Amino acid sequence: MSTLFNDYYLNIAVMTCLWAALSGAWNLMAGYGGLVSLGQSAFFGIGAYMTAIVYTKYGISPWFGLVAGILVTTGLAAVISWPCFRLRGAFFSLATLVFPIAMEIVANNLNDYTRGPSGIAIPFRPGLDTFIFRSRWSYLVAAFALMMLVYGITRWIHRGKLGLYLIAVRDDEATAASMGIEIVSVKLIVVMISAALTAVGGFFYAQYILFLDPPSVFSINISVQIALLSIIGGLGTPFGPIVGSLVMTPLDGVLSQFFGGGPRLLIYGVALLAAVLLAPKGIVGTAKEWRRSRWTC
Amino acid sequence: MLDLLPQLLVSGLLIGGIYGLLSIGLTLIFGVLRIVNFAQGEFIMLAMFGAFWLHALFAIDPFVSIFIVTPLVFGLGLLAERIVIKPILHAPHAMQIFATFGLSVVMQNIALTFWGPDYRSVQTSYSSQSFIVGNVAISATSLYGFIVAVLMAGMLIAFLQFSRDGKALRAMVQNRYAASLMGVNTDRLNRLAFGAGVASAAVAGCILTPIYYTFPTVGVDLIITAFVVVVLGGLGSVAGAMAGGLIIGITQTLTGFYISVELKDVIALVLFILILLIRPQGLFGRAGMEEVGTK
Numbered sequence: 001m002s003t004l005f006n007d008y009y010l011n012i013a014v015m016t017c018l019w020a021a022l023s024g025a026w027n028l029m030a031g032y033g034g035l036v037s038l039g040q041s042a043f044f045g046i047g048a049y050m051t052a053i054v055y056t057k058y059g060i061s062p063w064f065g066l067v068a069g070i071l072v073t074t075g076l077a078a079v080i081s082w083p084c085f086r087l088r089g090a091f092f093s094l095a096t097l098v099f100p101i102a103m104e105i106v107a108n109n110l111n112d113y114t115r116g117p118s119g120i121a122i123p124f125r126p127g128l129d130t131f132i133f134r135s136r137w138s139y140l141v142a143a144f145a146l147m148m149l150v151y152g153i154t155r156w157i158h159r160g161k162l163g164l165y166l167i168a169v170r171d172d173e174a175t176a177a178s179m180g181i182e183i184v185s186v187k188l189i190v191v192m193i194s195a196a197l198t199a200v201g202g203f204f205y206a207q208y209i210l211f212l213d214p215p216s217v218f219s220i221n222i223s224v225q226i227a228l229l230s231i232i233g234g235l236g237t238p239f240g241p242i243v244g245s246l247v248m249t250p251l252d253g254v255l256s257q258f259f260g261g262g263p264r265l266l267i268y269g270v271a272l273l274a275a276v277l278l279a280p281k282g283i284v285g286t287a288k289e290w291r292r293s294r295w296t297c
Numbered sequence: 298m299l300d301l302l303p304q305l306l307v308s309g310l311l312i313g314g315i316y317g318l319l320s321i322g323l324t325l326i327f328g329v330l331r332i333v334n335f336a337q338g339e340f341i342m343l344a345m346f347g348a349f350w351l352h353a354l355f356a357i358d359p360f361v362s363i364f365i366v367t368p369l370v371f372g373l374g375l376l377a378e379r380i381v382i383k384p385i386l387h388a389p390h391a392m393q394i395f396a397t398f399g400l401s402v403v404m405q406n407i408a409l410t411f412w413g414p415d416y417r418s419v420q421t422s423y424s425s426q427s428f429i430v431g432n433v434a435i436s437a438t439s440l441y442g443f444i445v446a447v448l449m450a451g452m453l454i455a456f457l458q459f460s461r462d463g464k465a466l467r468a469m470v471q472n473r474y475a476a477s478l479m480g481v482n483t484d485r486l487n488r489l490a491f492g493a494g495v496a497s498a499a500v501a502g503c504i505l506t507p508i509y510y511t512f513p514t515v516g517v518d519l520i521i522t523a524f525v526v527v528v529l530g531g532l533g534s535v536a537g538a539m540a541g542g543l544i545i546g547i548t549q550t551l552t553g554f555y556i557s558v559e560l561k562d563v564i565a566l567v568l569f570i571l572i573l574l575i576r577p578q579g580l581f582g583r584a585g586m587e588e589v590g591t592k
Contacts, residue, residue, distance in 0.1 A: 034389075090394060093333075266403060266407060270399075
């Protein structure tokens with residue numbers, strides 16, 4: 001009983017770290033670069049599927065799937081987002097919305113590789129080479145490391161030139177270009193970093209949950225959830241996604257324990273609306289502002 | 298195979314008219330408020346449930362329900378504009394997108410909580426009826442739906458073209474700032490545009506009830522089609538949305554029959570991306586709209 005109890009809380013902790021990492025990867029694009037993508041679940045799903053296919057179909061260690069997933073998603077991210085850069089604001093978001101929908105159709109029909117709608121179950125063979133562990137503590141360590149990796153990269157970008165370039169491009173593209181910033185390459189770099197980190201999240205998800213089907217990884221809800229955490233925590237801050245996930249993921253766990261799908265998502269939607277309308281700078285941004293106003297008074 | 302072509306063209310045209318009406322509201326709201334309303338599909342869904350319940354409880358025909366449901370949805374639109382849209386009119390894109398997205402999640406799950414996930418359908422006395430012209434069979438519900446859709450679109454275009462408010466709305470589509478300098482009450486017209494936008498979605502919802510299934514996430518399926526149609530026709534152009542609807546309706550019917558049913562949805566998505574890349578302003582949109590679009 002006590003281990004079950006423990007596992008329940010450990011699972012929430014693991015998911016908190018994983019969501020914080022995924023949201024952090026999105027925050028790089030959307031928060032810094034102003035590229036509000038609604039298609040992150042395409043990268044997440046490809047990362048997860050590459051891992052699972054390499055492992056279950058060819059029997060090779062999923063680590064190779066991870067490498068393949070990263071290569072494919074960064075390549076795909078470059079190819080599909082480069083033409084989309086011509087589009088601004090909501091048009092960019094509309095275009096990105098299409099990719100997870102298209103990927104879900106592909107995954108549903110590519111039966112030989114993805115087993116279509118019935119999904120892939122990953123056999124439980126614990127070991128470091130398969131990245132499957134008996135204890136959830138190991139997963140927690142790995143998820144925490146992934147979250148810190150994303151945090152570290154965000155902080156590094158935030159403090160470095162790339163971050164300044166991104167913010168300049170986000171705030172005024174024409175001015176940024178006239179200052180000599182290579183707009184397209186700056187955007188490409190951040191999209192590729194974001195896609196690669198999201199694919200790592202997909203790899204982790206596959207080897208942790210051990211089951212994949214098209215809607216569970218390509219659903220638009222995943223893209224929305226990823227964005228929601230950053231928005232609630234604070235868009236364009238390194239710490240925002242982590243704070244957002246620390247607040248929302250355990251709340252989601254509790255809600256799903258007490259309510260079914262409808263009321264739970266209803267509360268989720270209200271949280272999203274409230275965050276956007278009442279605290280558009282997120283928890284981190286609002287706290288900063290509050291502290292600043294106290295100091296100046 | 299080819300002798301079925303007239304039949305397919307007619308079916309595609311009929312469904313395309315309804316697609317057009319679905320998209321008109323979206324395009325009007327975008328043109329005037331510069332906001333992509335991700336919750337548009339949920340207003341359609343609510344209207345469908347409205348028509349469904351009016352039929353189930355009081356045996357009111359869905360085409361009659363239009364006159365009851367549309368004013369209600371119009372009122373709901375005014376309320377939503379007040380609470381959600383007005384505060385974010387000048388917010389960054391991310392906030393605008395996720396505010397309307399949040400609204401859509403809330404509305405979807407209100408429906409899910411109260412009415413459950415079941416697929417419901419409305420059977421009318423003329424549901425299985427069809428007219429035969431030559432060797433083309435025309436389903437009665439689709440034909441009536443198409444007629445109402447075209448009428449509604451015509452009324453909206455006439456309103457925008459000839460009435461004082463309509464002219465003011467068109468001025469706002471061209472340049473919001475200049476319109477407000479000319480004495481246009483932009484606050485009131487924002488409300489009017491949003492209300493009218495969701496009301497035309499409500500008409501589309503009522504028409505769809507006897508043709509399609511009613512369930513809480515029906516809006517998600519519909520809004521993707523509406524996005525494709527609107528981008529094809531040019532965001533902000535009402536006539537463009539109608540033309541885009543007809544083109545998508547026919548394309549989907551033809552690919553669904555001649556190539557494969559799975560490809561039917563993919564072809565719309567492919568078209569969507571191609572248009573965004575090749576001609577982002579759409580067939581009838583003004584060039585540069587996609588760039589100034591959200592300013």
